Amino acid sequence: EAGVAQSPRYKIIEKRQSVAFWCNPISGHATLYWYQQILGQGPKLLIQFQNNGVVDDSQLPKDRFSAERLKGVDSTLKIQPAKLEDSAVYLCASSLWGVETQYFGPGTRLLVL
Amino acid sequence: SQQGEEDPQALSIQEGENATMNCSYKTSINNLQWYRQNSGRGLVHLILIRSNEREKHSGRLRVTLDTSKKSSSLLITASRAADTASYFCATGENQGGKLIFGQGTELSVKP
Numbered sequence: 001e002a003g004v005a006q007s008p009r010y011k012i013i014e015k016r017q018s019v020a021f022w023c024n025p026i027s028g029h030a031t032l033y034w035y036q037q038i039l040g041q042g043p044k045l046l047i048q049f050q051n052n053g054v055v056d057d058s059q060l061p062k063d064r065f066s067a068e069r070l071k072g073v074d075s076t077l078k079i080q081p082a083k084l085e086d087s088a089v090y091l092c093a094s095s096l097w098g099v100e101t102q103y104f105g106p107g108t109r110l111l112v113l
Numbered sequence: 114s115q116q117g118e119e120d121p122q123a124l125s126i127q128e129g130e131n132a133t134m135n136c137s138y139k140t141s142i143n144n145l146q147w148y149r150q151n152s153g154r155g156l157v158h159l160i161l162i163r164s165n166e167r168e169k170h171s172g173r174l175r176v177t178l179d180t181s182k183k184s185s186s187l188l189i190t191a192s193r194a195a196d197t198a199s200y201f202c203a204t205g206e207n208q209g210g211k212l213i214f215g216q217g218t219e220l221s222v223k224p
Binding site: 004033040041042043044045048055056091093100101102103104105106107109 | 143144146148153154155156157158161201203205210211212213214215216217
């Protein structure tokens, strides 16, 4: 079974630029999560999708972050414009509906200069 | 915001020794999970314990949960160099919902 796929793996941009990350969850997983992990900290949930609907985006900085999951499969997370404090690893995870265990992708490491 | 605190923040042991990590949390939970993260990689699920369980085993892993103290511990027995990683506890408030992670314990197992 293929795992959660993410791209790109690394991205370096300058502040005020925009960036987008892509995630393809495990086939059949209805729930998709985006987490932000700042160096030395645990992951923090940004947004949770159930199929193509948003379940929780309470910690998503909506003035600069957006996410979509068209067709309820893969998802894109965008930052526009980026700030220095957005430097982090962005992790995508998926799970079967109603199941607690989440499966994580390798993450995208973002550096904002 | 982070749900819990993990203790210690860093742990260094010799191969063959046992490693114990502790996690405390603040709110009521449905389940508590432990994940491992190798440097530069994603997180890997290790074990899940539900709020009505007190202890669970999986191979060399033993997890305990004390809901009255809002705390959990992860024991890795007979550690190996390959166990070197960061370990995170994560709490789920309901089934299939979001997880709230602690800040992690960095484990180093020396050969």
